Amino acid sequence: xxxxxxxVYLAEQMQxxxxxxxxxxxxxxxxxxxxxxxxxxxxxxxxGKHLLLRFANGTIRxxxxxxxxxxxxxxxxxxxxxYLQFGSDLVNFYVVQAKKLVGKLDSIxxxxxxxxxxxxxxxxxxxxxxxxxxxxxxDLLMDQEVFTGVGNIIRIEVMFxxxxxxxxxxxxxxxxxxNSLLKHIRSYGKEFLAEKKAKTFGKNWEAYGQKECxxxxxxxxxxxxxxxxRKTYFCTHCQELYK
DNA sequence: GTGAATGTTAACAG
DNA sequence: CCTGTTAACATTCA
Numbered sequence: 001x002x003x004x005x006x007x008v009y010l011a012e013q014m015q016x017x018x019x020x021x022x023x024x025x026x027x028x029x030x031x032x033x034x035x036x037x038x039x040x041x042x043x044x045x046x047x048g049k050h051l052l053l054r055f056a057n058g059t060i061r062x063x064x065x066x067x068x069x070x071x072x073x074x075x076x077x078x079x080x081x082x083y084l085q086f087g088s089d090l091v092n093f094y095v096v097q098a099k100k101l102v103g104k105l106d107s108i109x110x111x112x113x114x115x116x117x118x119x120x121x122x123x124x125x126x127x128x129x130x131x132x133x134x135x136x137x138x139d140l141l142m143d144q145e146v147f148t149g150v151g152n153i154i155r156i157e158v159m160f161x162x163x164x165x166x167x168x169x170x171x172x173x174x175x176x177x178x179n180s181l182l183k184h185i186r187s188y189g190k191e192f193l194a195e196k197k198a199k200t201f202g203k204n205w206e207a208y209g210q211k212e213c214x215x216x217x218x219x220x221x222x223x224x225x226x227x228x229x230r231k232t233y234f235c236t237h238c239q240e241l242y243k
Numbered sequence: 244g245t246g247a248a249t250g251t252t253a254a255c256a257g
Numbered sequence: 258c259c260t261g262t263t264a265a266c267a268t269t270c271a
Contacts, residue, residue, distance in 0.1 A: 066250045067268045
């Protein structure tokens, strides 16, 4: 479920509840919930993989981790870790990590690094990348402070599309290649969201989950590389290694 | 039944 | 103290 685009979709699905009052809140999760009863949902948005539900007295930060899911007016057999009742409507969050944030969201989050945000600024990301000249690009793409909202699928797809080998050294990648990578991050993020909505997600992967390179037919390498403990799919023939 | 999966962090070892 | 590894969490699917 959860990379940045999925959270944008989730925030959209929460919009019908904005302006509605929480009549009951509960779930087995550890977050205190007594502060929510009778409060109006003022805003629902996301920052990277965080879903943010803002109320006058605080914001719920919901993280879906690897297995989280959300159901609207439906209930699973297992208990919800968080649920919000809005009158006759019920929103169930399963296996999520919820936390109360206090303070202005603008002082907690930098929207300029969120790959899905209208405030996303590639220049800011480029500048942050300069702080990690010796890192592998495959690792840095997972850094939520730099590429907010990128997960394993997005990083694999955009490295493939920009033809960059995951073990390329950030400081050695030419500027125009970085620019191409940033463009692909933005465009693939939008594609990801569109495919989620169209329920065609996963049908257009070029590298993730694939066995051979769609460009040259070479067998893709499938292994963990760098320090990120996640499976990486890449083509050693068409993805250039900058070192 | 087994293993792997769109994730993160606390605990531990060296 | 810093850094890297492991465990833990909990679910669904092939």
